[in-house]
Amino acid sequence: MMEQVCATGARATSGRSIDARVSQRTFFGVSALLFVVSTGVTIAGAASMSAMGEMPMPGGWTMSMTWMRMCGQTWPGVAASFLGMWGVMMVAMMLPSLAPMLWRYREAVGGIGELRLGWLTVLVGVGYFFVWSAFGMAVFPLGAALAALEMELPALARAVPLAAGVIVLSAGALQFTAWKARRLACCRAEPGCCLMVPASPVLHALPADAATAWRHGLRLGLHCCHCCAGLTMVLLVLGMMDWRVMAVVTAAITVERLAPRGERVARVTGVGVVGAGLVLIVRAVGLG
Template identity: 80%
Template sequence: MGHVSATGGRDMSGRSIDARVSQRAFFGVSALLFTVSTAVTIVGGTSMSAMGEMPMPGGWTMSMAWMRMCGQTWPGVAASFLGMWVVMMVAMMLPSLVPMLWRYREAVGGTGETCLGWLTVLVGAGYFFVWTAFGMAVFPLGVALAALEMELPVLARAVPLAVGVIVLIAGALQFTAWKTRRLACCRNTPGRCLMLSANAATAWRHGLCLGLHCSYCCAGLTMILLVAGVMDLRVMAAVTAAIAVERLAPRGERMARVVGAGIVGAGVLLMARAVGLG
């Protein structure tokens, strides 16, 4: 009995050490990826700002992200935008994704460290594939809208008010039952993870599912990013903080409403300025 107990003790100790090493490796790689993506996003945003913006009727400026510069082709512009979009999404969403990935690892942790690492990568790849597809849809719409605004001064003059209205709607969305349900899907994933099989196809589908739920939950905040400055570092930082707070805070639903109150106030201010009251 003593021999069995000692062996069991060594096995449990060994598994505990392996778990700690796995945990440190996971969070270390996540921190490195976040640091690199944030640095690249800052460099890209800074270089975009250095290119300047186009003054538009109505007293606002249009980002060069939606325009083709001299010597560029539209496929090249699209590829540049999509690459920057993906890196930006990694920097913005990774703080909220890491806890979900860790819960997935805990649920399928008996598969071996090498297999577990690849499965985690597949979940993350599926998640960011959804955001990549969203960026692919956003770019042609943004380019088309920018072209219309340059051709129609009346439409361009309405943009500041339209931005205020969109921000106001996005803030109001934070108070809805729909938002509460979507946020619960993003926060309460352990039960779903426990029912997952440890294989590549399931990991990919789980990543897609997480990405879809996350994109629904972040719909209002993503709209703010798009209309207030898709490559504006200040807007990126504010949206990232809002997403992280409502996902990671102990009472996320209440924090979502606090964020919503701030957004509603910003929307009202933007609308007041647009009509000349601010």
């Protein structure tokens, strides 16, 4: 009898293990597919924007058409186009580092049906990208207003290359701060910070309800926006529609989140960003 019980228990354990592996493969497979699709759409959008050309500005630089209203366009239409592109771009850029956090959420919930767990995971992701969308909604009017001022004030336009270098330099310096280190820790594998439960080597369970999932997604998004503030500024300054800049920033964000020594990676990234800022400043001073 005891042998039968043990055998039954072993089969149940084996079955749960197989189900967990299937669930994990499915989750990361869907995540990879979403990443590929969003990346393709982002690259296509960037190519379309590049085909529109750029406007030469005083100071020897060019302004992207992202911030301008073209003939026949309305400002609400331009804003909607920007936010759509921004949202797809954020999915492509942030999903590689978000997917492990979503998987940890699934592990912390556990004990419910796969379908319900899937919907709760989607809700966490929607909350996360809602925060990034809100950030984009704040970025667009500021960028459009600044672009309008630069076209009207040549002196301001001539100062842009130097200002860009200073911003990039500051973003690189931010990578070395304790503030950055704390935010990065909250975006890595620390359950106490990211899962809203007491820090412990054991992963605590989270309530399997929509309100908790939504709040968890918002919390992840806010932590991520803070952690990526410097690198996001680099993206905006160096060219939001330049796929090469997007690729470099995406790689930097992903590696500092997932590498075993993420804080060291962040500092190495900071060295590169500071160097890029210095090059931009020297070039701007030479042009001036």
